Amino acid sequence: MQPTLNRYQRTRLRVREKRSQWKESLYKAGDLTAFMLRFFREVVKPPYEWREIFYQCYLVGYRSTFLIGLTAFIMGAVLTIQSRPSMASFGAISLIPGMVSVAVIREIGPVITAIICAGKIGSRMGAELGSMRVTEQIDAMEVSAINPFHYLVVTRTLATTLMIPLLTIISDAVAFVGAYLAMNIHDSMTVRHFFQSAMEHLGFVDIVPAIIKTFFFGYVVGIIGCYKGFRARRGTESVGIAANSAVVAASLAVFIIDMLAAQITDLL
Amino acid sequence: MSEKEENIETAEAEVAIAPPPEPTSDTKVQPKEPEPTAKEEPVIVIRGLCKSFNDHEVLRGVDLHVNKGENVVVLGKSGTGKSVLIKCLVGLEWPDSGTIEIFGQDISKLSYGDMNALRVRTGFLFQNAALYDSMTVRENLAFPLRQHKKNMTSERKEALIKEMLENVGLEDSIDQMPSRLSGGQSKRIGLARTLILRPEIMLYDEPTTGLDTGTSHEISELICRTKKKYNISSITITHDMPCAKMTADRIIMMKDGIVYAEGSYQDLERSTDEWVRSFFY
Numbered sequence: 284m285q286p287t288l289n290r291y292q293r294t295r296l297r298v299r300e301k302r303s304q305w306k307e308s309l310y311k312a313g314d315l316t317a318f319m320l321r322f323f324r325e326v327v328k329p330p331y332e333w334r335e336i337f338y339q340c341y342l343v344g345y346r347s348t349f350l351i352g353l354t355a356f357i358m359g360a361v362l363t364i365q366s367r368p369s370m371a372s373f374g375a376i377s378l379i380p381g382m383v384s385v386a387v388i389r390e391i392g393p394v395i396t397a398i399i400c401a402g403k404i405g406s407r408m409g410a411e412l413g414s415m416r417v418t419e420q421i422d423a424m425e426v427s428a429i430n431p432f433h434y435l436v437v438t439r440t441l442a443t444t445l446m447i448p449l450l451t452i453i454s455d456a457v458a459f460v461g462a463y464l465a466m467n468i469h470d471s472m473t474v475r476h477f478f479q480s481a482m483e484h485l486g487f488v489d490i491v492p493a494i495i496k497t498f499f500f501g502y503v504v505g506i507i508g509c510y511k512g513f514r515a516r517r518g519t520e521s522v523g524i525a526a527n528s529a530v531v532a533a534s535l536a537v538f539i540i541d542m543l544a545a546q547i548t549d550l551l
Numbered sequence: 552m553s554e555k556e557e558n559i560e561t562a563e564a565e566v567a568i569a570p571p572p573e574p575t576s577d578t579k580v581q582p583k584e585p586e587p588t589a590k591e592e593p594v595i596v597i598r599g600l601c602k603s604f605n606d607h608e609v610l611r612g613v614d615l616h617v618n619k620g621e622n623v624v625v626l627g628k629s630g631t632g633k634s635v636l637i638k639c640l641v642g643l644e645w646p647d648s649g650t651i652e653i654f655g656q657d658i659s660k661l662s663y664g665d666m667n668a669l670r671v672r673t674g675f676l677f678q679n680a681a682l683y684d685s686m687t688v689r690e691n692l693a694f695p696l697r698q699h700k701k702n703m704t705s706e707r708k709e710a711l712i713k714e715m716l717e718n719v720g721l722e723d724s725i726d727q728m729p730s731r732l733s734g735g736q737s738k739r740i741g742l743a744r745t746l747i748l749r750p751e752i753m754l755y756d757e758p759t760t761g762l763d764t765g766t767s768h769e770i771s772e773l774i775c776r777t778k779k780k781y782n783i784s785s786i787t788i789t790h791d792m793p794c795a796k797m798t799a800d801r802i803i804m805m806k807d808g809i810v811y812a813e814g815s816y817q818d819l820e821r822s823t824d825e826w827v828r829s830f831f832y
Contacts, residue, residue, distance in 0.1 A: 330698075415683075423681035426641045427695045427748070428667035 318510050325437050332438050339442035343404050344449060351396055355454035358395060359461030376470060380477050381484030383462045389489050392455040394541055397500035400447055401533035405508035408439055409529030412512025413522040436509040443505030448497040488551050496544040503536040592619040594752060594784045600649035602635055609635050611808035622778055622785045624795045626830060627805035633788040637754045641675055642666055671699055674750035678757045680741030682729035689725045692744050699748060715743040735766035753785040759794045771797040792830060
């Protein structure tokens with residue numbers, strides 16, 4: 284029979300549990316940091332797995348283009364349609380291209396692209412590496428004297444770091460097309476006029492920092508997806524958990540980086 | 552004298568049975584000290600290996616040696632630390648104490664590069680074969696070659712892949728994906744992939760588990776053929792007595808994280824120790 288605990292003992296037990304949870308969280312944060320830093324050590328080390336890097340770039344870049352393009356098109360069109368009534372009430376319809384361009388280039392394009400990639404690519408990486416861990420494929424690499432971090436993590440993270448900026452550029456361009464078409468539902472505006480008006484409102488501080496932050500987005504999406512998969516515990520359940528937590532953690536990391544980038548850009 | 556101790560005394564002279572472990576953790580039971588003779592050339596020497604996971608002691612001072620060209624079968628019930636033992640040999644697990652020497656090198660003192668050099672000389676066949684499921688059979692076999700034999704021509708690599716598949720009798724499966732293979736075929740491909748780097752030591756983790764009797768027999772035969780053809784020293788972890796009988800030069804029986812008994816199949820079969828005999832019913 285379990286002894287009945289008094290209030291003091293229950294509190295002590297709860298404190299001890301909390302303390303171990305904190306300890307575990309700190310341990311995980313340290314482990315993730317070490318994992319993220321290890322990427323920079325390993326990325327410069329030969330052999331360079333070009334074949335795997337190109338294959339991952341194909342999977343991350345080419346295979347995501349349609350989804351990113353479609354989302355960006357809808358995003359551009361919806362933004363234009365939704366903002367039109369408000370802008371019309373101020374008699375500022377001619378400013379819509381400028382407003383859309385700033386919103387898309389600075390914020391919506393990079394963030395939406397990164398979030399979609401976190402969902403599509405981060406979860407795939409988490410599940411793939413998690414499944415490899417569970418079925419001992421990562422161990423098999425290790426015992427064959429093949430560095431699994433170098434072969435699996437570096438290639439995938441490099442691919443997301445390089446491809447997400449490219450996807451963002453595509454997404455921005457397609458969002459402009461969507462905005463232009465939506466603009467022409469009620470009004471008539473030539474392509475030249477639309478893009479001229481859009482570019483007038485864009486400057487160096489809008490374009491360059493927005494592109495730079497997408498490299499960081501790509502890096503966190505890749506490295507967090509790989510980390511969650513690499514650290515999956517034994518058992519099929521952990522594959523699902525790895526995929527799920529990869530999306531959640533990568534999305535959160537994207538927003539945190541975005542907030543930091545906004546603060547830094549504000550100083551420029 | 553207890554009944555158990557009497558049994559041990561009356562066991563065959565060749566069978567070395569360590570005293571059974573005491574229930575208290577203070578008294579550590581010392582298994583038989585490995586004594587390689589001058590003729591024998593030990594390739595693996597394990598001394599006092601201990602490993603725990605949290606509070607659970609899995610290995611409690613294992614001593615073991617494997618001579619060149621010898622196949623040592625490790626028998627024991629589930630959870631006695633057999634798989635942990637061989638995982639410690641390739642650095643997939645790190646022991647809490649004790650030493651492991653492979654080819655005379657203490658693996659705890661090796662750098663990452665030296666450990667990898669040693670891993671190339673040591674093959675490991677996983678329980679579920681662990682084939683890379685995104686690659687075809689050909690790519691699975693080519694992968695270690697691509698990593699370790701950079702100067703080898705592609706024609707030579709292809710010839711080697713075909714030779715290895717021929718050895719395991721699966722030449723026709725060269726372009727198949729692992730998901731299309733049966734359990735027995737996966738194990739054979741796993742073995743071919745491991746052998747392609749010509750290891751000098753093979754570690755088999757339950758090679759016949761989950762296979763039917765016929766396929767188990769084929770895999771056991773393959774282990775014997777491989778050993779004979781390439782003069783490989785090996786450790787086989789198994790519960791499968793027919794496999795142990797076919798492949799073992801020497802059998803180590805593990806109980807509660809220590810080496811409980813040691814000897815040839817025939818010697819252990821004749822043992823009067825009840826626990827040892829329970830494997831042979």
